[in-house]
Amino acid sequence: MGMKFTEFKDQAKKILNIDLDGYKLDRVERRTKSLMRRYQVKDYEQCIELIKNDGEFKDAYLNHFTINTSEFFRNPENFEFLQSDVLPKLFEQKKKIKIWSAPCSNGSEPYTLGIILKEMGIDNSRFEIYATDLDHTILAEAKKAQYKENSLKNVSDSLLKKYFRESADEKTFGLKPTIKSLVKFEQKDLINSRFSNNWDLILSRNFFIYLTKDMKDTLIKKFTAALNSGGYFFLGNTEYIFSPEQYNLQKIFQSFYLYEE
Numbered sequence: 001m002g003m004k005f006t007e008f009k010d011q012a013k014k015i016l017n018i019d020l021d022g023y024k025l026d027r028v029e030r031r032t033k034s035l036m037r038r039y040q041v042k043d044y045e046q047c048i049e050l051i052k053n054d055g056e057f058k059d060a061y062l063n064h065f066t067i068n069t070s071e072f073f074r075n076p077e078n079f080e081f082l083q084s085d086v087l088p089k090l091f092e093q094k095k096k097i098k099i100w101s102a103p104c105s106n107g108s109e110p111y112t113l114g115i116i117l118k119e120m121g122i123d124n125s126r127f128e129i130y131a132t133d134l135d136h137t138i139l140a141e142a143k144k145a146q147y148k149e150n151s152l153k154n155v156s157d158s159l160l161k162k163y164f165r166e167s168a169d170e171k172t173f174g175l176k177p178t179i180k181s182l183v184k185f186e187q188k189d190l191i192n193s194r195f196s197n198n199w200d201l202i203l204s205r206n207f208f209i210y211l212t213k214d215m216k217d218t219l220i221k222k223f224t225a226a227l228n229s230g231g232y233f234f235l236g237n238t239e240y241i242f243s244p245e246q247y248n249l250q251k252i253f254q255s256f257y258l259y260e261e
């Protein structure tokens with residue numbers, strides 16, 4: 001009898017050093033199978049061998065497994081609320097605020113924050129934007145900050161003109177250094193690592209959807225422990241926290257929660 005998926009997952013977990021048990025199992029299985037089909041891998045044994053010995057396949061597995069879809073101003077109404085309500089309140093209370101985008105994918109999300117802060121006329125000395133992701137390939141793209149039109153569909157023409165430079169072949173738009181320089185990127189596995197604290201705003205959007213209920217619960221506890229009292233937790237549009245009061249969170253708008261100790 002060939003290797004079963006659970007056995008594959010336990011071995012892959014060790015080689016990749018990723019806690020695959022934290023992710024919804026059926027999804028990990030589906031993603032694994034679709035990559036195996038694409039690379040014509042015949043069974044889980046061969047897939048393990050490739051992950052172990054073929055660096056390119058290992059990267060392809062990680063890339064396929066971590067869905068990197070992102071865009072500037074994703075779900076714009078939430079960023080409008082951030083600009084009109086959350087950020088003014090935070091700046092009223094504090095001289096300097098700390099923001100963490102976790103996970104940040106190709107950088108569209110933390111750079112959107114940079115654009116909003118510049119549009120609000122906030123001085124760079126009054127905020128820090130930190131952005132992390134598990135996937136080093138996507139982080140390299142984030143640092144390059146060169147985007148195709150599909151990432152920019154929610155960016156108005158005036159913001160596009162102001163903050164981006166169109167490439168000579170007109171296929172991509174490069175973010176200008178004024179915004180690029182505002183974000184500090186770092187590789188970080190949110191499941192396996194410890195969090196630093198004192199954050200005023202944490203964005204963890206379109207990540208919980210991939211996790212098991214238990215892992216989601218563990219991460220909400222880790223994120224809230226990292227937030228300052230009076231800080232905000234910003235999730236993806238389809239992500240909800242059931243009984244938020246158990247984590248000292250209060251829902252204030254669609255995907256926004258206020259944390260108060």
Ligand SMILES: C[S@@+](CC[C@H](N)C(=O)[O-])C[C@H]1O[C@@H](n2cnc3c(N)ncnc32)[C@H](O)[C@@H]1O
Nearest residue numbers: 066067068070103105134135189190191205206
């Ligand atoms: C769909 S993107 C979300 C990006 C952005 N927050 C947004 O909403 O547009 C999900 C990201 O989660 C990252 N990811 C998956 N597992 C992770 C982990 N254990 N630690 C950190 N990032 C992880 C993936 O690499 C991917 O870039």
